[in-house]
Amino acid sequence: MNRRIVLAQRPTGLPRETDFRLEEAAVPEPAEGEILVRAQFLSLDPYMRGRMNEGASYAPGVALGEVMVGGAVGEVIASRHPTFGEGDIAQVYTGWQQFGVAAGENAHKVDPALAPISTSLGVLGMPGITAYFGLLDVGQPQTGETVVVSGAAGAVGSLVGQIARIKGCRVVGVAGSDAKVAWVTDELGFAGAFNYKTTADYVVTLSELCPDGVDVYFDNVGGAISDAVLPRMKIGGRISVCGQISQYNLNAPEIGPRQTWHFIVKRLVMRGFLVFDYADRYSEALQELAGWVREGTLSYREDIVAGLDRAPAAFIGMLQGDNIGKRLIRMDS
């Protein structure tokens, strides 16, 4: 039998465990061109919160009673696609379940000899590619510039800050716990960071950490953190908008101070992006990310929760920021 987690009801605000339902079902059969994969790791990502809503944002929402969407990596159990054989490791988008079928053309073969297969969901997967293009292509950081990243200890933010450091930038992070602040400054080479949950005045703290202003702001969070960063931007500054996790669980649109005037005075550019926009350049990113990991200049951290049944709680916790690095579900069997 297959075990899977479906969307039981649409959340209002922060999801609750009762919005999900664990159920059993028949193991699906791959059709021609498909593969059947037994997941070993599932990815949990903030974007999934948007998919729990009715109606589409940039992709359709999950229907009630359907399996929660998301990336997974595991062993090919049966293949009806020429690229994959039984026993291969494949990264697929089969969602929160043990067994899933995927079109072979949408699956990526993973070489377990090169890196732990879980990295295909993190540093060598979508979060890594997101960090790479969102920083380098959208943010255009130059050597010696100051880069601020919110969600600095998350799957994407922790990589953004390190890539900026590798490119010769001075990096300042914003994160939600003292442990996260310590990790990014002590181990990842950030020049500074602050805990937004315990910092009284973000503007004052940012002025201290970025005395010359901010050239690039990589935003995973939005809200009050962005309110403080925007006025610190330097002339010609760039804002790369990757996520707005502070806004995803609000029942009503949040209001905040209007900031557009700063765009004129400082000639700022703000650009939002989706990783899919770079689909034809994924290999370029993966090659460089893998090189940095191999040579030890790019660190990653996995925050692994064991058991499919714990996925809802682990996801809800991640939305509240209780992960450090990339949160994954390790399947028990």
Add this chain to the structure above:
Amino acid sequence: MNRRIVLAQRPTGLPRETDFRLEEAAVPEPAEGEILVRAQFLSLDPYMRGRMNEGASYAPGVALGEVMVGGAVGEVIASRHPTFGEGDIAQVYTGWQQFGVAAGENAHKVDPALAPISTSLGVLGMPGITAYFGLLDVGQPQTGETVVVSGAAGAVGSLVGQIARIKGCRVVGVAGSDAKVAWVTDELGFAGAFNYKTTADYVVTLSELCPDGVDVYFDNVGGAISDAVLPRMKIGGRISVCGQISQYNLNAPEIGPRQTWHFIVKRLVMRGFLVFDYADRYSEALQELAGWVREGTLSYREDIVAGLDRAPAAFIGMLQGDNIGKRLIRMDS
């Protein structure tokens, strides 16, 4: 004697006439390299409101007791610069006064045979250049796209809409009176426009006027108008931020709904600019603008108020939107 208007006190909110003072002073003497100009027209522009504040935005504020800044055009009365002779017409930045001295290298010679000299303060001056680069370089409109412009009947907005129309775009304007709406739709070739002061629901009206969404938003105004346009932007839309006149007279920062999420879903780009950023390309813009005026494809309207003593009231009125087209002061003598 010279007559001039100085900043008497710093305004709180909308300026009042008592914030200005008309005074007499000696006619200044040009030093080596300078010219003395008797102004025939003064330019009134929204940016001047920012200069009345203490502290710099993108340029220093006017000191108390100093002449209000701004562009002027008039006759060279005395010249100590080789480029200019007595009787030449020069466009200068001598501010709100009858006689002013300017460095010859910062003055532009105006040929009165080519166009009325007042156009050097409007369509063939800073507002025209602002419209040209702000639309074409920042907004990157493509043939067949939909362009929305706020402040559509102002000195800049009325040109933006027409340039977009010349480039094959469908143009929708937002303006503050029925007369303005009639002007831009009946005479300037806008496909549609609405009066934001009498329209109940901007979102509904924009949906009707832009059923397929908005590709380029040229923003002179900000505030509630932008709140309504942002969610209508199409994927890959561009926002050119030229002004935020709705915000200039506020005593406290205004708050509004957070819009950053739209930047991700729609992959929007927002860029602020100042015309000075294009200083090395002014002649490119002026040449094309002059060609369009000559061939009759680009119309302009001047809203002329006579008399230096009426400059404060004319300026305050302009901040409230009572001008149609480019507001100028015509000097009496």
